[in-house]
Amino acid sequence: MTFDNYDPGNFYDELFIDQGVPKPEARPLIEMIESLPHGELQQRQSTIESMLYRMGVTFNVYGNDDGSKRIWPFDIVPRIIARREWLRIEAGLKQRIQALNMFIHDVYHEGEILEDNVVPAELVLQADSYREQCCGINPPRGLWCHITGTDLVRDLDGEIYVLEDNLRCPSGVSCVLKNRELMKRSFPQLFNASQVRPVTDYPSRLLSTLEHLSEHESPTVVVLTPGEMNSAYYEHAFLAQQMGVQLVEGRDLIVKDGFVYMQNVAGLSRVDVIYRRIDDDFLDPTAFRKGSMLGVPGLLNVFREGRVALANAPGTGIADDKVLYAYVPAMIQYYMDEKPILPNVETFVCYDEEQRRDVLENLDSLVVKAANESGGYGMLIGPHSTRKEQQEFAAQIRENPRNYIAQPTLSLSRVPTIVDDHFEGRHVDLRPFILNGEEIYVLPGGLTRVALKKGSLVVNSSQGGGSKDTWVLNS
Numbered sequence: 001m002t003f004d005n006y007d008p009g010n011f012y013d014e015l016f017i018d019q020g021v022p023k024p025e026a027r028p029l030i031e032m033i034e035s036l037p038h039g040e041l042q043q044r045q046s047t048i049e050s051m052l053y054r055m056g057v058t059f060n061v062y063g064n065d066d067g068s069k070r071i072w073p074f075d076i077v078p079r080i081i082a083r084r085e086w087l088r089i090e091a092g093l094k095q096r097i098q099a100l101n102m103f104i105h106d107v108y109h110e111g112e113i114l115e116d117n118v119v120p121a122e123l124v125l126q127a128d129s130y131r132e133q134c135c136g137i138n139p140p141r142g143l144w145c146h147i148t149g150t151d152l153v154r155d156l157d158g159e160i161y162v163l164e165d166n167l168r169c170p171s172g173v174s175c176v177l178k179n180r181e182l183m184k185r186s187f188p189q190l191f192n193a194s195q196v197r198p199v200t201d202y203p204s205r206l207l208s209t210l211e212h213l214s215e216h217e218s219p220t221v222v223v224l225t226p227g228e229m230n231s232a233y234y235e236h237a238f239l240a241q242q243m244g245v246q247l248v249e250g251r252d253l254i255v256k257d258g259f260v261y262m263q264n265v266a267g268l269s270r271v272d273v274i275y276r277r278i279d280d281d282f283l284d285p286t287a288f289r290k291g292s293m294l295g296v297p298g299l300l301n302v303f304r305e306g307r308v309a310l311a312n313a314p315g316t317g318i319a320d321d322k323v324l325y326a327y328v329p330a331m332i333q334y335y336m337d338e339k340p341i342l343p344n345v346e347t348f349v350c351y352d353e354e355q356r357r358d359v360l361e362n363l364d365s366l367v368v369k370a371a372n373e374s375g376g377y378g379m380l381i382g383p384h385s386t387r388k389e390q391q392e393f394a395a396q397i398r399e400n401p402r403n404y405i406a407q408p409t410l411s412l413s414r415v416p417t418i419v420d421d422h423f424e425g426r427h428v429d430l431r432p433f434i435l436n437g438e439e440i441y442v443l444p445g446g447l448t449r450v451a452l453k454k455g456s457l458v459v460n461s462s463q464g465g466g467s468k469d470t471w472v473l474n475s
Contacts, residue, residue: 001041002034003416006423012158012413013425014079025082025473032190033077045076045418048182056234057178072175073466075417078183079428079448086472089152089160089432090442092342095332097148097434100165100319102335104144107318108134118334119327123351126402127324128372129168129317131280133287137304139313140213141437146311147206147275148434149173149446153345154413161345161410163429164325167316169277172447172467173433174235177202177242179469195474197444202433203242209437210243210273213309219272221245222262224253226278226294236277250278255298260308273309274299280314288314322371322405323349350397350404359406360397363390366406368397381457383409412457415468417450427451429459430470445470 008016015026022030033041053071081089106113107124108131114121124130149170151163180199184191210221225236227249240247246262253271254261261268276283282292287300302308318324326347329340348366350356359366363382370378380393397404414425432446448468449459459465 001036001038001418001422003030003423006416007425008414009425010156011411011425011427012154012156014154014413014415014428015077016416023080023082026080028190028194029078029080032187041076042418042421044186045074048076048186049074051182052178055178057175072461073452074179075426075450075452075466075468076183076186077416077418077423078469078471079415079430079445080471080473081445083473083475085160086444088341092160092162092340093150093432093434093442094440095336095338095341096150096162096165096328097145097436097440099328099332099335100148100167101142101144101436103331104313104316104319105142106335108137108315113331113334116334118330119324120351123323123327123349123402124318127318127321129280129315129321131288131315131318133300134313134315137313137315138306139303140215140306140309143213143436144313145316145319146209146213146313146436148312148436149431150434152342152430152432153410156411160342162328162342163345164322165320165328166431167312167320168279169232169312170431170433171232171235171277172431172449173202173443174238175467176433176443176445176447176470177238179467183469194471196471197474199443199445202443203239205435205441206239206275207243207245209435209441210275210309210311212437213311214272216272220262220270221273221275222248222253222271224248224250224274224276224278224296226282230277232277239275250293250295253296253299255296255302258302258305258307260296260299260302271308273311275311280317283310283314317372322369323351323402326405345407345410348406350401350406356397356401359404360394363394363406365409367409368393368404368406371403371405379458381409384457409457412451415448415450417452417468419454424454426454427457427459428468444472 016022113119145167149166152160153163154160211219223236223240237247260271262271278294281289282294284295284299285292286297303310326349332340348355348359366382368380412427415428416423417426428448428450430448433443435441448470450466450468451459452466453464
């Protein structure tokens with residue numbers, strides 16, 4: 001396969017400057033692909049997909065009647081990020097996570113940013129993700145968000161923008177690690193020649209981040225999962241195995257005498273740190289949603305008393321509310337007295353009457369999002385919507401304006417993607433993963449999600465999206 005007929009189109013392309021002109025950092029990759037025998041690239045991709053399935057790298061789609069597991073579609077042509085650009089992204093993400101951590105702590109304590117009206121108090125207090133039960137809690141080391149997945153996009157102007165922050169239970173890092181493992185098997189010489197930064201140390205760094213939350217020299221860490229029916233169960237099991245810690249469900253844990261214990265054949269063993277992959281609502285039925293069978297009764301009180309660490313801490317979801325996202329640049333300025341390194345996408349808050357009027361008048365050209373939906377759901381993509389869909393969203397906005405924001409429809413950047421026997425551009429985003437422990441670490445690259453449907457802007461796996469490996473170059 002060659003790129004002779006590949007047309008970047010009127011979009012920013014991550015590998016090509018123009019038709020037939022690859023970027024300098026992408027040239028070795030392009031030349032290697034074009035040197036392969038006919039059909040060899042498709043064969044390598046097919047092999048990788050088969051191996052992903054055999055390894056169990058699958059996900060469940062909620063509402064899928066047959067209950068079958070699906071492989072996350074993979075495309076073998078990677079995204080490449082030059083070293084200089086990555087350094088800026090890395091600095092911007094570190095800045096952002098510091099400000100968000102300060103915001104969460106402030107919200108559940110003094111609330112100074114609310115008193116100063118930098119962020120409207122009613123937007124915080126009315127948020128579905130605000131947890132009054134967390135007021136006054138002081139998490140270990142003063143850290144609320146330990147694992148974050150921040151979604152980035154590049155627009156037509158070439159600028160990288162933050163699209164949203166994911167601070168509750170961000171998923172996808174297992175695909176990053178497995179994609180890289182299999183890509184290195186397929187192109188070992190190219191990896192060495194291109195000096196691609198490694199990602200394989202993420203599990204050990206994650207474990208160090210979690211252990212940092214305990215004062216014990218060798219703390220007991222567990223991964224708390226809702227169970228195998230959860231869409232990200234493979235990742236929960238994979239990370240527990242890679243870290244060498246126990247994967248547990250709520251029924252495996254018990255609160256006794258003010259501590260959390262794990263039940264096993266030998267009896268009870270104390271747990272010091274819980275990496276929880278369960279939403280706040282289901283974490284503790286005595287504190288949050290009554291009747292939850294997924295959590296651990298009494299867990300929040302143990303956390304409040306400082307006798308167990310939870311990552312991420314309950315209540316962090318307030319910082320990934322899509323409405324409050326609009327105020328993150330102001331948070332950075334307020335807490336750090338700095339300008340944001342990475343800009344937000346321009347955002348209109350429907351709670352504001354004037355902005356709401358503008359949104360309602362321009363639904364055909366905007367992307368409208370509900371504050372707490374994910375996975376590509378609860379969205380209206382104006383240019384691709386029908387008049388009926390616009391009317392339905394208008395009614396929802398009028399009924400509950402606090403729950404909606406709107407953004408311009410971006411021309412997301414593209415990466416060449418295999419379509420049958422040739423390459424076509426497909427839109428992508430990028431989710432780097434940030435660990436916040438003794439230091440802040442940003443996994444080089446992260447998860448590049450690709451909208452495999454022609455013309456689609458929705459990259460989520462549940463909506464027909466796939467993934468690509470992401471190469472951050474060291475030189």
